[in-house]
Amino acid sequence: MTMRLVAENLSCERGGRRVFSDLALTLEAGRALAVTGPNGVGKSSLLRVLAGLVQPASGSIRIEDGDPELSAGEHCHYYGHLDALKPALSVLENLDFWTSFLAPGRTGARWQPMTPIEALEALGIDHAGDLPAAYLSAGQRRRLALARLLVVARPVWLLDEPTSALDAASEARLGELMSDHLAAGGIIVAATHQTMPLAEVGTLRLEAPA
Amino acid sequence: MAILDLANPTRFLALSARLLPWLAAACVIAFAVGLYMTFFVAPDDYQQGATVKIMYLHVPAAWLAMMCYSVMAISSLGTLIWKHPLADVSAKAAAPIGAAFTLISLITGSLWGKPMWGTYWVWDARLTSVLVLFIMYLGLIALWRTIEDPIRAGKAAAVLTLVGAINLPIIKFSVDWWNTLHQPASVIRMDGPTIHPTILWPLLVMALAFTLLFFVMHLMAMRNEILRRRLRTMQLQAASARVGVATPQAAE
Amino acid sequence: MTEFLELGPHAGFIIACYVVTLVVIGALFVWILADGSRLRARLAAMEAQGVTRRSARARSADARESGS
Amino acid sequence: MSGWMGALFLRELRLSLRVGGGALIGVLFFLAVITVIPFGVGPDLNLLALIGPAVLWIGALLATLLGLDRLFQADRDDGSLDLMLMAGRPLEVLVLVKCLAHWVGTGLPLVLSAPVLSIFLNLEPLAIGAVALTLLVGTPALTLIGAIGAALTVSLRRGGLLLAVLVVPFSIPVLIFGVSASGAAVTEPTPFLTPFLLLAALTLISAVVGPVAAAMALRFSSD
Numbered sequence: 169m170t171m172r173l174v175a176e177n178l179s180c181e182r183g184g185r186r187v188f189s190d191l192a193l194t195l196e197a198g199r200a201l202a203v204t205g206p207n208g209v210g211k212s213s214l215l216r217v218l219a220g221l222v223q224p225a226s227g228s229i230r231i232e233d234g235d236p237e238l239s240a241g242e243h244c245h246y247y248g249h250l251d252a253l254k255p256a257l258s259v260l261e262n263l264d265f266w267t268s269f270l271a272p273g274r275t276g277a278r279w280q281p282m283t284p285i286e287a288l289e290a291l292g293i294d295h296a297g298d299l300p301a302a303y304l305s306a307g308q309r310r311r312l313a314l315a316r317l318l319v320v321a322r323p324v325w326l327l328d329e330p331t332s333a334l335d336a337a338s339e340a341r342l343g344e345l346m347s348d349h350l351a352a353g354g355i356i357v358a359a360t361h362q363t364m365p366l367a368e369v370g371t372l373r374l375e376a377p378a
Numbered sequence: 379m380a381i382l383d384l385a386n387p388t389r390f391l392a393l394s395a396r397l398l399p400w401l402a403a404a405c406v407i408a409f410a411v412g413l414y415m416t417f418f419v420a421p422d423d424y425q426q427g428a429t430v431k432i433m434y435l436h437v438p439a440a441w442l443a444m445m446c447y448s449v450m451a452i453s454s455l456g457t458l459i460w461k462h463p464l465a466d467v468s469a470k471a472a473a474p475i476g477a478a479f480t481l482i483s484l485i486t487g488s489l490w491g492k493p494m495w496g497t498y499w500v501w502d503a504r505l506t507s508v509l510v511l512f513i514m515y516l517g518l519i520a521l522w523r524t525i526e527d528p529i530r531a532g533k534a535a536a537v538l539t540l541v542g543a544i545n546l547p548i549i550k551f552s553v554d555w556w557n558t559l560h561q562p563a564s565v566i567r568m569d570g571p572t573i574h575p576t577i578l579w580p581l582l583v584m585a586l587a588f589t590l591l592f593f594v595m596h597l598m599a600m601r602n603e604i605l606r607r608r609l610r611t612m613q614l615q616a617a618s619a620r621v622g623v624a625t626p627q628a629a630e
Numbered sequence: 631m632t633e634f635l636e637l638g639p640h641a642g643f644i645i646a647c648y649v650v651t652l653v654v655i656g657a658l659f660v661w662i663l664a665d666g667s668r669l670r671a672r673l674a675a676m677e678a679q680g681v682t683r684r685s686a687r688a689r690s691a692d693a694r695e696s697g698s
Numbered sequence: 699m700s701g702w703m704g705a706l707f708l709r710e711l712r713l714s715l716r717v718g719g720g721a722l723i724g725v726l727f728f729l730a731v732i733t734v735i736p737f738g739v740g741p742d743l744n745l746l747a748l749i750g751p752a753v754l755w756i757g758a759l760l761a762t763l764l765g766l767d768r769l770f771q772a773d774r775d776d777g778s779l780d781l782m783l784m785a786g787r788p789l790e791v792l793v794l795v796k797c798l799a800h801w802v803g804t805g806l807p808l809v810l811s812a813p814v815l816s817i818f819l820n821l822e823p824l825a826i827g828a829v830a831l832t833l834l835v836g837t838p839a840l841t842l843i844g845a846i847g848a849a850l851t852v853s854l855r856r857g858g859l860l861l862a863v864l865v866v867p868f869s870i871p872v873l874i875f876g877v878s879a880s881g882a883a884v885t886e887p888t889p890f891l892t893p894f895l896l897l898a899a900l901t902l903i904s905a906v907v908g909p910v911a912a913a914m915a916l917r918f919s920s921d
Binding site for chain 2: 638639640641643644646647648650651654655658659661662663665666669670672673676679
């Protein structure tokens, strides 16, 4: 029984406005889903609902064959618009903190998280390891936030505009990391406008109500 | 040697490197002479006895506290009006030194007050305005520490320093304006000092020693500040050195 | 030396004043020295990593042109 | 288990001490409040000695409350709060660790500076010791109660003052016992121990109520 992310007749309201309603999706391990649609249609809200940050108005989310004690949200990495970085701390201090703070989502043997140094090398910012995060450029900051996904093992990646502020080389690098994640049995849900740097991706198009 | 020659940090570093040993030597000699005169030459006060020796620390420290603030006020003018590149470096370097001298004058004053006035602290015009000066020093240091970009921090601190400069005349003339317990001015006066020379000379030598000490520490702190800014620019550069995957040679 | 010893009834306060002054100035002096050496060390480390300052790079560029 | 708590504590402490952090600002605010009081109340030393403990306690209360509005807001602004909510760590313990780090960064300097400031208020050594001891035991309660206000106002743009208004009523018992304990140390008949032990009890209670209420408020705050 492979692991599956299942959401049934999900609806979400924010500030009294119905953002989306009776949405259903099922994703097996190794599958990726791109959520597309015009701005403000609720792509980010969907990710935040899946992450457990926002209570859905109705419907349920569950991880089949995941870790029973953990909630659905604790299986997920959330990579939002904000980088969650402290400018006063150095790059390594930031990453080391998240490494020891975030509880791993799956302790399966096949799933080995990287060490902070390896993660920085994988994203090409290891030269800035000891520099304060304040001195990083926007693209480097995004890559440092991405490094957080590599250092803690969580099966589901919720990515909000993952390719924004990344240059071509970094985008290709991201594509490799995502395919490695899928190959190792992970799940990816990405809200994005551009095409995903991945081979085959399912798409979910959110439509504004007629 | 117009002030502009000093504008270039590298030339300032070279110049201060040559100047510092002489200044330090002069400062040590001044302190030696001053302390010798304080303990062996100056007579005891007929009322206070030996406790008058505290004056040789308290008065120079208070003078230095105010002189240091004046240096910061002038530097602030340099930052805001003449746009002198080293002005905010000088202001930032002088702040901790000024705070230290103010602290010394407050503590020695309070320790002198216990035997003489019977209490460590009394809310008297002179003491209170010096305490306000101490809070302003700490406020300036805090302001420097909260604004990340040194240029913006320099301008903000310059404005605050100039606004705070109003406090200096209040301290100087507080003893005359309000009937205070504190000793009225007896050295820098319109009609000349009213102290006996044997007590005055050690005081002047100690004041000279303190002033030299200030310049030594101020120059050293300014050098540190220049190095700190260089380090910051190099760190900024290091972060962006290998933005893409290109190697440094290709970028050269 | 006799003059030095009898500091009168309030000797404690006098000595306290000189000790406080020594401590405060000493602490400030040591902090400035430590700050300076820490900065020089980190600058040296930066230089070792091959990060050069604009003016330094400009100088080396001139040297290369004039040299070659 | 203690790995993540240690990491969080160190991070919070490091952030408050570095440039831009708010660690020693509380002491400066405390010094400013103590300096201003005699300008209003007048320089009469006996009067100041009488109201000394109360002035020190009110100064500490204000310094703590006004330093608390960035406790959660800083993390919310840069996105860390979302990740903390998803970190799979007990939120109540997370709030407790953050309060402890905030207290070490802001509260402890207040306690250490209180004896120095009481010289300005002409307190005798006994009163100075009593005020310092009661502040040592009482200020954690102020931080823990203030954390509830900080969690409630985390999503507001200018939550700082509202936080103080919300939380002052809960901190009144701490203030009463703090001041009466430090006052009792000086005036002979009244015992010092009873108000002091009640103060300690209040701190322990707020160590439970604070984190639980703040965690609940944080869960509702994310939208």
